[in-house]
Amino acid sequence: MEPHVNWDELPEAVRTVVEKRVGKVVSARTVEDGITCRTALILSTVTDTLFLKGTPVSDRSSVEAQRMEADINAAVARVSPALRWEAVVDEWHLIAFDYVSGRHADLTPQTRDAAIVADTLRRVRSCRPPGGGLVPLLAERYRDTLGPGDYRALDGSSLLHTDTNPHNILIASQCGYLVDWAMPAVGPAWVDAAQTAVRLMGYGWAPRDARAWLSGFPEWEHAGQATKAAFVRVVCDDATARFGSYAEQENACFRALLS
Ligand SMILES: Nc1ncnc2c1ncn2[C@@H]1O[C@H](COP(=O)(O)OP(=O)(O)OP(=O)(O)O)[C@@H](O)[C@H]1O
Ligand SMILES: [Mg+2]
Known part of the structure; x- marks a missing residue:
């Protein structure tokens, strides 16, 4: 860089x-x-x-x-x-x-920021997508990878950030801010939480603990297993198409969401 x-x-x-x-x-x-x-x-x-x-x-x-x-x-x-x-x-x-006078979220295991990050993502749920088709559908992003029936799994009306890496989560006075809304999408309400759980695993969380964190999101808990499995398959296929074997580590974390 x-x-x-x-x-x-x-x-x-x-x-x-x-x-x-x-x-x-x-x-x-x-x-x-x-x-x-x-x-x-x-x-x-x-x-x-x-x-x-x-x-x-x-x-x-x-x-x-x-x-x-x-x-x-x-x-x-x-x-x-x-x-x-x-x-x-x-x-x-x-x-x-x-200016947010804060620090990046700490996503390492046992972090005290886990609850703040969850609260930040819940606040996103109260944001409505702007009109006029400004924000693309999540399904569009994966159009080259969608199999028959997958479109429905990625369909939804919630505003998503889709890039919840810790550099985009600032914490100031115990309040979380999500910056860098450069690649938002409209899709199922649970996507940011699921992707963030994958990031937690990437930072060393045991899959069981990341799933426990994710279970705090009712929208994920209420999504059907077939829908979740289709989402994971589409995301993994897309990553493999773009990054080959380099995608495997993160793909394994996505699959661990389903256990
Ligand atoms: N409002 C803000 N107040 C303070 N710091 C900020 C603010 N917005 C962003 N930052 C800091 O600046 C960094 C870069 O900003 P941002 O992520 O928006 O840039 P970018 O180039 O679009 O990022 P990316 O690498 O994801 O493409 C962030 O990681 C964060 O540390
Ligand atoms: Mg950024």
């Missing part, structure tokens, strides 16, 4: 426009996490702090991802920091958010 562009390396026109919007920047800290954006900055003025993400407009897929984050922000206000503004300046696409 290329290092992120620092504040003083951004074009002067960009810095000028940002300062017109936020006031004189007195400190700028580069956040190194984040593969999609080219710059991620914590900018402070005398009275305020905000988080700024940016990507060159030539990087079409990253701009699309940032536009999605901006467009969906009002719909996910219960769980995400608020968008302050979006701008295109001197060939840079910029989105600015309220």
Whole structure:
């Protein structure tokens, strides 16, 4: 991963426009996490702090991802920091958010964050997908892998984040925030919880403990076994098609959801 562009390396026109919007920047800290954006900055003025993400407009897929984050922000206000503004300046696409002074979720075994992460995902359940077909259906993402009858397993009307890696879960004062709504989907209500349980296994949780955590989500408990099995099969087939044998470790965790 290329290092992120620092504040003083951004074009002067960009810095000028940002300062017109936020006031004189007195400190700028580069956040190194984040593969999609080219710059991620914590900018402070005398009275305020905000988080700024940016990507060159030539990087079409990253701009699309940032536009999605901006467009969906009002719909996910219960769980995400608020968008302050979006701008295109001197060939840079910029989105600015309220700054969360927090840390990444700890997903290792025995973490105290497990309940906060669960609560964060439950708050997502109260977010309705925005209208206008902005958010694609989850089934669409897997269209090349769907077998007959699989479509129904991935069908649903819930708004999903679909990338609950710990870098996208910030915790501040015991409250969880889900950032980076770049690849949302509409699908079954239990998908984010199931994918997060797989991540817990990836961080070393015993499958039994991850399943116990997941059992705290009634939507997963009430989903039929055939539906869950179809979901796991589709996700695993898709990962194998894309990553070959590298997918096997995570696929085993997905299959462990069904035991
Ligand atoms: N509002 C915020 N306040 C404070 N820090 C934030 C905020 N939003 C994001 N971050 C931090 O910045 C990092 C990068 O942001 P983000 O995940 O949105 O970038 P990205 O490049 O889209 O990520 P990805 O690697 O998933 O593509 C996050 O992992 C998090 O640590
Ligand atoms: Mg991210």
